[in-house]
Amino acid sequence: MATELRTAAVAGSGAQARPVILVGFQAQGNLGLGYLSSTLRRAGYCVELLDIELPPDDIVAAIRRADPILVGFSLIFQFYIRRYGDLIRTLRAHGVDCHFTMGGHYPSLSSRQTLTTVPELDSVVRFEGEITLLEMVAALAEGRDWTGIPGLIHRRGGDIVANAARPLVEDLDSLPYPERSFAPEIVLGHKALPILASRGCARTCSFCSIHTFYRTAPGKVVRTRRPAEVVQEMQLLHRERGITIFLFQDDDFPLFGKKWRAWAHAFVDELHRSGLVGRMIWKISCRADAVDAELFVRMRDAGLYIVYMGLESGTEEGLVTLNKGITVAQNRLAVQTLKQLGIMFEFGFMLLDPSSTFESVHGNVAFLRDIVGDGSAAATFCKMLPYDGTPIKDALEQSGRLKGDVCAPDYDFLDPRLDAFYQALARIVDVTGWIHGHRALTPQLNWAWNELAVIRQLFPRLPDTDAYEAALRNLTRESNDLLFTVVENVATIFATGKGCEPDPQALRRQCDMALSRLLHERNAFMARHQTVLLRALQQAAA
Structure with a gap:
């Protein structure tokens, strides 16, 4: 695979006049587009990234002005397919x-549907797209036929033709570091950026299209970067961009099993050797069964400060x-272990799924009371949605329970009373702004917890931090209890x-x-210590 990348780079060397434009969501840091861009740039191509959330007129004007050789659209969520189509x-x-192509989970797994929904597209780049896109841009730039390139699904007359699938990138370290043209997230003056240590997921959750995405393409499903390469990238970002918070976007951070635990220990060793420990912190996503106290x-001692876990259900x-x-x-046990170790946690949870009953709803609430009834994290939940490319969506379709469309997939519960229950609950929660939305209570509470974790890790010890944490815990506990009771x-x-x-x-x-109380407690705490906090930031930047 490294040879393939080098060959493609040589073929494309020498920047051409017409650029490549890539369009996608940038707000959360799109590393997928970043890897595509850096791969093209390494081969000598000019690349411009546009945020899909810009006004459409601005996007149109920028693309017309650039006169690109190709526009690539990154579709992360299938719900936005019509927005992209418009x-x-x-x-x-x-x-x-010019040539229009699209990539991402939904286009890769539902290629024909994508090309049918958006007939103005010329092709779909399936699965990992760095090499496929690079070869296609090289062919277009040189006026060569691109239709036989592996990894593409494209139109030929009135037909849709699927080329052979391209194997997944075997050596992730053969890829250049991703371009990060987006602004870092700022937490109390500290800059945060996303990073990847691996690609793929070995698990087979029925509601998730990630494992289907990686298993449909040839090649090894899970690949890890070398720990030293990950740490080297962290050092570079810390030195050149002042990044002190690293957000690992791995689908499942490599921890589970003997091989990946060894990888994690080696990663921690590299962090200590690098001198980064004490100067930065990092967040991961993992499964509950990977939470091992010793590891x-x-x-934690090397900077891990928050763990996100997809707990999903509190019933067997x-x-x-x-x-x-x-x-x-x-x-x-995973939640209990993290609490004992003093590592903050966030979680995903599905209050309702296709098998739900009123008994399971009460069981799920009882589980949530058990893990966050103490106010250690703000409660959150959702209804499981049947994404394209997932086994559970296929099963619902076969049983005749699937409804809605690609932008709003849904299903009927086995007990019709649950449909009425969920509609009422969603209406109440939406009205109150409890769980979803930037100004909702749960996200605001979790942001305050995130800030507190950053304060404890990256700032000097403040005398009343424990008192502030107690107040935050009390507010979170009251909010959770009220939500559970509802x-x-x-x-x-x-x-x-x-x-x-x-x-x-x-x-x-x-x-x-509750939100007013939270903001009062938070702002008062920050005001009391603003001099110390600002001095610490200045010293860190010096």
């Missing part, structure tokens, strides 16, 4: 006639439906047909009051 049709209507002590039946390959006891009461109402729904406006007022 933009692409507008570009064609304004005379942009996580070493990781739900975990089986979701094919998590884990138990409720393992989920509980879910339990609404579930009971729809299960029994008795009782009245809670008043959304009254709950809205309670949420607003």
